[in-house]
Amino acid sequence: METAIAKILWARSEQLGFRYTTVLSDGDSKTIDALNELSPYGETTPIIKEECINHVSKRMYKGLKLISRNAMAAARAEGKTRNPVSGQGKMTKARMKSWSSYYRKAIIENSESVDDMKSAIWAIFFHSMSDSNNPHHDRCSVAWCFFKQATEQGIDPEEFRARKKHDTPLSKEVAYYFIDLFKHLTNEELLKRCQKKTNTKR
Numbered sequence: 001m002e003t004a005i006a007k008i009l010w011a012r013s014e015q016l017g018f019r020y021t022t023v024l025s026d027g028d029s030k031t032i033d034a035l036n037e038l039s040p041y042g043e044t045t046p047i048i049k050e051e052c053i054n055h056v057s058k059r060m061y062k063g064l065k066l067i068s069r070n071a072m073a074a075a076r077a078e079g080k081t082r083n084p085v086s087g088q089g090k091m092t093k094a095r096m097k098s099w100s101s102y103y104r105k106a107i108i109e110n111s112e113s114v115d116d117m118k119s120a121i122w123a124i125f126f127h128s129m130s131d132s133n134n135p136h137h138d139r140c141s142v143a144w145c146f147f148k149q150a151t152e153q154g155i156d157p158e159e160f161r162a163r164k165k166h167d168t169p170l171s172k173e174v175a176y177y178f179i180d181l182f183k184h185l186t187n188e189e190l191l192k193r194c195q196k197k198t199n200t201k202r
Ligand SMILES: [Zn+2]
Pocket: 127, 136, 137, 140, 141, 145, 146, 147, 148
């Protein structure tokens, strides 16, 4: 929302008999900063910034893409021609898309609790780097995790994985490239802003 328009709307709101207590953010903090400077409802009632879920989930895709691009640039600088994180069995465009959609889902389906959101987001990471020797499915949900589904049905998980055509696991070396992105995307303040606020009534 354009800052100038927002300031007019907020300044007028009380005369019209209501308050806008939240702003849906598109990632730009200019509007929220200007509104809180204007402080239309007094210092005790700051305007709260809510993150748009669609915008936030794009951060996963953009972040993965950036990591892959930087890894390629670093490899080239060392005279190598292969991207160490991208390609078959590593990070692919399909995996970037699915991680972004799982990230969005983890936020929406756990909107009541930031801790549950965090756990569901880390599940994406640990599930993806799990293999039969090192399974890390504690945080996974039986709704989508082949390992939990196989265990429940008493089937060999690896056989089940092949049958269901699940992605091959990422090696630890590849997965580690993405840890910082997951740390960033599970930031509590960011996730809190993704929770649906109900305090919009006066
Ligand atoms: Zn799992």
